[in-house]
Amino acid sequence: MKFYNLKDPIYIFGSTINHIIPYYSGFTENSTCNPVGGQIRFCSNSFNFSIRYTVSASPIGNFQNTGISTRSGITVLIKNNKAQWRIVDCVYAKESGELSFCKSKYDNLPAVLEIMICLPIFSNLSDIQVGIDDECMLEVIERKNMMKILVLGGVSSYGIGCTSSSMMFSNIIARKLNCIVYNISFNNNQHLEVITQHIDRIVDMYNEFDVILFEADYERQKPEIVQNSLNNILQKLSVYKCPIVMWNIEKDKIYKYVVDNKQKSLSPVFLMPIKEVFEKESDLCCFSKNFINDTANILLYKMFSKFFDKITKEC
Amino acid sequence: MQYLKHMSERVNFVDENDFEYINILNRPEFIYGTTAISGKSVDFYKYTARISEEILDMNERTRIDFQNQSSASSGCRLRFITSSHKVVFKVSLKREWDYSKMTLWNSSGFDVYEINGEEYKHRTVFGPKTGQKMFAEILSTSPGKGYCIFLPNYNVINELYIGIEKGSQLLPFPYKHALPIIFYGNSITQGASASRSGNSTCNIVSRQLNSDVVNLSTSSSCKGQQSVAILIGRINSKAIVIDYTRNAYDIKSFKETYERFYNKVRYYHPHIPIILMTTSNFHDWKGYYGYDDVDKETYAKAIIRKENTYLINQRDLFNGDDYDLVAVDGIHYTDYGMYKIAKEIVRILKEQ
Numbered sequence: 001m002k003f004y005n006l007k008d009p010i011y012i013f014g015s016t017i018n019h020i021i022p023y024y025s026g027f028t029e030n031s032t033c034n035p036v037g038g039q040i041r042f043c044s045n046s047f048n049f050s051i052r053y054t055v056s057a058s059p060i061g062n063f064q065n066t067g068i069s070t071r072s073g074i075t076v077l078i079k080n081n082k083a084q085w086r087i088v089d090c091v092y093a094k095e096s097g098e099l100s101f102c103k104s105k106y107d108n109l110p111a112v113l114e115i116m117i118c119l120p121i122f123s124n125l126s127d128i129q130v131g132i133d134d135e136c137m138l139e140v141i142e143r144k145n146m147m148k149i150l151v152l153g154g155v156s157s158y159g160i161g162c163t164s165s166s167m168m169f170s171n172i173i174a175r176k177l178n179c180i181v182y183n184i185s186f187n188n189n190q191h192l193e194v195i196t197q198h199i200d201r202i203v204d205m206y207n208e209f210d211v212i213l214f215e216a217d218y219e220r221q222k223p224e225i226v227q228n229s230l231n232n233i234l235q236k237l238s239v240y241k242c243p244i245v246m247w248n249i250e251k252d253k254i255y256k257y258v259v260d261n262k263q264k265s266l267s268p269v270f271l272m273p274i275k276e277v278f279e280k281e282s283d284l285c286c287f288s289k290n291f292i293n294d295t296a297n298i299l300l301y302k303m304f305s306k307f308f309d310k311i312t313k314e315c
Numbered sequence: 316m317q318y319l320k321h322m323s324e325r326v327n328f329v330d331e332n333d334f335e336y337i338n339i340l341n342r343p344e345f346i347y348g349t350t351a352i353s354g355k356s357v358d359f360y361k362y363t364a365r366i367s368e369e370i371l372d373m374n375e376r377t378r379i380d381f382q383n384q385s386s387a388s389s390g391c392r393l394r395f396i397t398s399s400h401k402v403v404f405k406v407s408l409k410r411e412w413d414y415s416k417m418t419l420w421n422s423s424g425f426d427v428y429e430i431n432g433e434e435y436k437h438r439t440v441f442g443p444k445t446g447q448k449m450f451a452e453i454l455s456t457s458p459g460k461g462y463c464i465f466l467p468n469y470n471v472i473n474e475l476y477i478g479i480e481k482g483s484q485l486l487p488f489p490y491k492h493a494l495p496i497i498f499y500g501n502s503i504t505q506g507a508s509a510s511r512s513g514n515s516t517c518n519i520v521s522r523q524l525n526s527d528v529v530n531l532s533t534s535s536s537c538k539g540q541q542s543v544a545i546l547i548g549r550i551n552s553k554a555i556v557i558d559y560t561r562n563a564y565d566i567k568s569f570k571e572t573y574e575r576f577y578n579k580v581r582y583y584h585p586h587i588p589i590i591l592m593t594t595s596n597f598h599d600w601k602g603y604y605g606y607d608d609v610d611k612e613t614y615a616k617a618i619i620r621k622e623n624t625y626l627i628n629q630r631d632l633f634n635g636d637d638y639d640l641v642a643v644d645g646i647h648y649t650d651y652g653m654y655k656i657a658k659e660i661v662r663i664l665k666e667q
Contacts, residue, residue, distance in 0.1 A: 062444050064420045065510070067643070068413040077639060085639040086598040092415040107599040163418055163508050164643040172640065283437050283514075284654055287420060293510035294649040298640045 001050060001131035006040045006117070010140050013039045014174060014181045035119035036158060037151065037170045037183020043139040045112045046132035050100040051076060055093065055123035063122075065287050067163035068092045072123040074099070075166035077175065078106070079114040085175050090164035114141070116175055118165040121158060147179035148208060152237075153215025154191030156248060157183060161291045169300040170213075176301065177308070182206065189220040192229035199236045209240045211311065212267075213304060216246040219289045238267040243311045245304065247272040270311065272303065316441060319449040322407055322474055326451040334403055334478035337485060339393065344487040347527050348391035348466075348495070350550065359386045359472065361531050366542045373538065374564075380502075380535035383410075388466035389505045390498065390517045390530025393425075394488040395477075398458045403451060403478035404441075409471035411448035416647050417508040419445065422469035426513030427454060428522065430461035430488075435522045440511045442467065461488045463522075465513035468506030469534075495527035496520060496664070497547055500558025502534035503595050508647040516648070517556075519657035524664060526553070537562040539569075539576035548583025554664055555580060558592040561646075566605045574613045581622060588667055589617075590625045590660060595652075597630070597638040598645030625663050632659060 006012075014037060034057075051074070058072040069075065073092030076099055077085045086106065091099050103109050119125055132138060151157050151170040159168040166172070174181040184202055186194040195202075214237070217226060237244055244267050278285045278296055285296035292300075317326055325331050339345055340357045351358035362370070362385060370381045404425070414422050424442040428435040441452045456462065466472065479485050498504050498517045506515035513522070521528040529550065531543070539559045547555060559576065563569035581589060593610050596603040610626065617624035632655050633641050641652040648656065 060445050064424070064442050064444055065418055067416065067418050067508075068445075069415050069643075073415065075644075080599065082635065084635055087639050087642065087645040088598060090416060090644045092413075105600060105602065107601050107604075161510070163416065163510060163649065166639065167643065167649060175639070283435075284650060286437075287440055287511060294643070295510070295651040295654070298649070298651050301640075 001048070002134055003052070003129045003131045004138050006042070006128045006130055007125070011040045011042050013041050013143070014183060034122060035125050036121040036185065037168065037181065038119045039171060039174055040117040040119065040128065041115065041141045042130070043112050043114050043141060044132050044136055046136035047104070048100070048102050048133055049115070050098060050131035051117065052096070052098045052129045052131070053093070053125065054096045054127040055120060056095070056126050058094070058123040065161050065291050065293070066159070069164045070121055070159055070162045072120050073097070073164070074120065075118040075164045076101070077116045077118070077166060078109065080108040081110040082108065085116070087166060090166065112139070118168070118171045121165060143180060147177065147210045149173060149179055149181045150206070150209040150212045151181055151183040151185060152195060152212060153185045154218050154221075155187055155189070156218070156292050157185035157215045158187045160187060161287060161293045162297060163294050167294040167297050169297040169304070172297065172301040173304060177305065185215070189218060190222060190225050191215070191218060192221060192233065193225050195233055196229045199233055203236055203239055209242050211242055211308065212237055212240065212244045214244055214246050215248045217249045234269065241267055243268045243270060245270045245272055245307060245311070247274045247300070249273055250275060270307065272307065274300065274303065316443070317451045318443065318447045319405070319451055322405055322449065322476070326403060326405070328453055329401065329403060331478070333481055335481050336405070336476045336478045339475045339477055340472070345393055345395055346391055347394055347490070348529055350529060350531070350546070359388050359391060361385055361533060362543070363546065366540070366546060369540060369542055370536050370538070377535045377538070381533055384469065384505065384533040384536070386471050387469055387505070387533070388472050389468040389515070389532065390528055391466045392521070393464040393466060394462065396459065396461050396486045396488045397456055397479055397483060399456060399479035399483035399485070400458065401480060402454045402456050404454065405451045405474070405476040405478070406449070406472065407474035408443065408448040408467065409473055411443065411446050413445055414469055414507070416643055417469065418510055419443070420511040421506060421509050423467045424512040425467065426465040426511045428463045428465070428513065429457070430463055433525050435463065437513070440513070463488070465518050468509070468512045468515055490525065490527045493527065494551060494553040495529045496524070496554045496556065497550060497552045498528060498530045498532055498556045498558070499537065499543065499547060500532040500556070500592070501537045501562045503647050504532035504558040505530065505534050507534070508643045508649065509653050510650050514650045514653055516653045516657045516660070519653060520660050523657065523661045532558070535562055539563065539572035541575065541579055544576050544579035545583070547580050552584070552587065554588045554590070555584065556590045556592065556660060560592070560594040560606045560610065561603055563606070569606055570609050573609050574616070577613050577617070581617070586623060588623050588625060588664060590627060590663060593626070593628045593630065595629050595642065595646055595648065597633070597642045600645070627656065627659050629656065632656065
């Protein structure tokens with residue numbers, strides 16, 4: 001087998017893996033970077049694969065609702081010959097781990113296999129490599145025509161509540177809609193305040209987005225923070241001139257800000273009062289008012305997917 | 316939540332002088348879902364000593380999983396009515412670490428539902444963080460209402476005390492219809508990988524039918540032994556769900572054991588519904604296809620004999636485009652998957 005370094009940016013999609021925004025673990029600011037919401041994608045004609053990875057700085061905290069594979073592990077997916085994604089496995093290792101698989105064990109696979117690796121949300125990914133058969137090639141995925149989506153938000157966008165990182169709605173969107181999703185989220189109850197601190201840097205770093213999915217509120221967020229931050233964030237995001245979908249909101253609470261923004265002719269803003277759906281389906285979707293689970297992430301993907309069609313028509 | 320160094324440590328969120336504690340493990344009338352129906356203490360152990368010895372003689376993986384899981388409280392519930400306005404829980408668990416494919420609120424979670432008539436309303440879920448196994452938690456309760464707490468799916472309860480306000484009462488909260496539904500299966504049937512303990516298929520079915528359940532599933536140990544079929548045969552029950560497939564050593568041993576297992580269970584329960592399940596295989600793993608053929612053949616023979624038997628083809632319940640959403644690793648269900656399977660079981664049982 002020959003091994004390739006997958007930390008090369010040509011294989012990394014949507015990750016903040018190399019950027020300079022610190023993440024918040026909820027109780028402490030960590031100055032190092034983690035790959036939250038990122039994926040590694042590539043193709044290969046190899047028959048056998050071996051993915052080796054090393055993680056570090058795995059925090060121990062109150063993460064009873066979030067699987068350790070999401071926090072510090074990886075999930076590997078493959079695309080079959082019907083363009084459907086299949087999960088090979090989700091794994092966790094305290095420091096170094098390896099996941100090997102052979103194409104012959106799975107049905108319906110094409111000669112050149114597309115692979116996606118969903119990365120951990122808390123641990124630093126110190127190293128990740130893939131080993132393939134000696135005579136085979138590793139190919140880069142073409143990203144020229146892919147839609148670019150910004151997921152901007154707090155605890156739920158960050159992946160808190162997911163059993164494995166492949167269940168994060170941002171990762172589901174990335175693979176199902178074959179687009180690049182930049183997940184810039186903060187594990188912080190007052191996430192609008194944190195976004196305000198970083199919004200200028202975000203706007204400097206990224207030139208264009210086709211859609212922005214903005215987790216605009218959170219159960220524990222103080223109303224004054226919403227009042228002080230929301231307009232400013234929306235104004236800064238309007239530079240992208242793309243639709244902004246605001247979700248996780250109580251309709252009445254946010255409505256006046258949206259009206260204000262429309263008056264200023266900023267980007268088109270769409271409200272998705274998803275909280276009402278989650279409350280109705282709380283047994284299926286929620287741990288509590290504060291945290292959503294895998295199923296809620298699946299529903300979010302399905303709603304956004306439908307919404308993208310609507311947005312495309314309206315804009 | 317307060318983490319404890321020892322069980323006699325005082326909690327800091329109430330004045331313990333105003334509370335009296337009950338050792339729930341000495342009060343079996345509060346716990347549902349165990350197979351031990353006699354004795355003065357709660358026994359979470361799923362199997363008899365003889366069956367356990369048989370399983371412990373199997374391969375190493377089975378032995379290790381069985382040692383960890385055979386007395387896990389999966390499928391068990393704590394049910395009570397109280398006149399106390401607050402209830403304090405003091406819990407000591409066996410394991411303090413995560414499993415790689417589930418959250419701690421599943422493996423070690425106490426998932427609390429309030430019951431009004433037949434309606435279950437989710438209240439909260441609690442459980443310790445990584446590295447902790449002894450803790451205290453408080454729950455505010457409405458006097459006169461029933462509570463059903465789904466116990467950890469992948470942990471063992473060593474000690475469980477409930478503190479109620481002095482002078483108040485804690486009463487058992489039995490089901491209207493006593494006969495349970497039995498579940499026999501693998502790690503998925505035990506509860507992996509629901510997001511919280513109440514959302515395993517078995518527990519969802521229990522809620523939706525407001526029915527007692529007995530979950531005999533232990534990860535890796537579901538081998539379709541005749542001794543287990545006899546154990547199931549001897550439990551008076553209203554339905555049986557058999558999710559025995561991929562824990563078999565190989566397809567050869569599966570063929571040798573599956574139909575025999577079903578026939579033995581059917582011998583003891585000639586009339587009640589028995590639901591068979593195909594494999595949970597959402598990553599198109601070729602190795603499992605043969606197992607499904609054996610399931611289908613056994614089912615077909617049962618139908619010819621006009622037995623009250625059903626087959627749930629798990630893959631057929633989902634669209635192929637959704638297979639990457641159904642299970643966290645291609646096998647172990649998310650709540651999304653658990654709910655769909657539960658819905659199908661409930662549909663079949665409601666038609667009886």
